[in-house]
Amino acid sequence: MFQNLSMTFSRLALLLTVGVLASCGGGGLTSTGGNAGSGSGSGSGGSGGGLSFSMGDLNGDWTGELIPDNRALIKRNVYIRVANGQLTDSAEGGGGDWDPSNASIQLDFNTQGFLDLAIESMLDDEDMSLEGTMNVALNQINGTVRILHADGTMFEGTFELRRSTGAGHFTIGLAEGVWQGQGSNSRDRFRVAAIEFDRDGVVVEAEVVNPGSSNTVHSYSSGAGSLVFADDAIGRIDNVVITGDDGSTLTFDFLLINDAGTLISGPGVDSTLGEGRVELTR
Incomplete structure (x- = not known):
């Protein structure tokens, strides 16, 4: 072998x-901190068809990949866990590992299925933001990602999250x-x-x-x-x-x-x- x-x-x-x-340079990520939003914002992008999303559609485990804009880099894994409209756990393969005990988290999900997530580490570690839209089947989210590393470098690209069936x-x-x-x-x-x-x-x-x-x-x-x-x-x-x-x-x-x-x-x-x-x- x-x-x-x-x-x-x-x-x-x-x-x-x-x-x-x-790596790409850039400014820090913006996060207002606090708990997850109610998902009542006006949103953008949407999934069309008149479907109205709710925060309950986001609850659960989502896993997938981060795809860098810079093709010299390699994809990374990522997951988020949402319960009762709040992010309770998230990590990505570059080393970011967050939960409410070590990060300021702002989560919004509106009626058009638009996700806006900002995670700011309280440990001077990595910060991550995700912006994307859920599909009408309620099992996939696609959008853009930015990660600010502790050394000031930036990972920018797109992401795909797929709903886990659970244990x-x-x-x-x-x-x-x-x-x-x-x-x-x-x-x-x-x-x-x-x-x-x-x-x-x-x-x-x-x-x-x-x-x-x-x-x-x-x-x-x-x-x-x-x-x-x-x-x-x-x-x-x-x-x-x-x-x-x-x-x-x-x-x-x-x-x-x-x-x-x-x-x-x-x-x-x-x-x-x-x-x-x-x-x-x-």
Whole structure:
């Protein structure tokens, strides 16, 4: 299998550039704080057809992807959880992790199905805003996203959220197979990554490679770590530890997987490379 991973790294090396992460500048996000709005605003965009939406249509779990305008970047996972018209939990694969205890949240959803969500961290962490419209089937929201990182860089793009069916919506079998992508540390130095999981979410093998030199930074053998859902309604996996053959550890605060089984992302710490994040696709 390592031969296949090596071929994967060769292809990725043609696509990734060492040390540079394109980012957009910009001002901060605006948030008025407080609890969720009543959804009685005039709205815009709408879904047409005379359908009138209510805040109850937004209640539940929504998971999906953030798609960057800058195509040099990779998609990220995202979810929001709404209960009784209030955002109770949200996270995105770049490291943002919010709830009412650590963030000021403004949520509005009007009768035309327009969502306006602003999250401002109280921990000098990431801020996120989403603006989008729900479809008439009440199971999908599409729109635009802005994330202001703690270092002042900006992620801008579009998003798609799909309604989760609740507990059991995600199964660990979604992770089975080979994933490829990149990890970057706080200095935006890239490392190419490939990892294979079995049907139970256990690591089969993995490698992290310096794309500039093609040297292996870390290799991981069968059983080096495993994935277990902390919440299978939103595809969240917490406290993942993967141990390298060299004794190094790769620890993820959380990982998110999408319901198509095509994207994994999340923040973590490599014991030798430092803090960073990973985005894996297939």
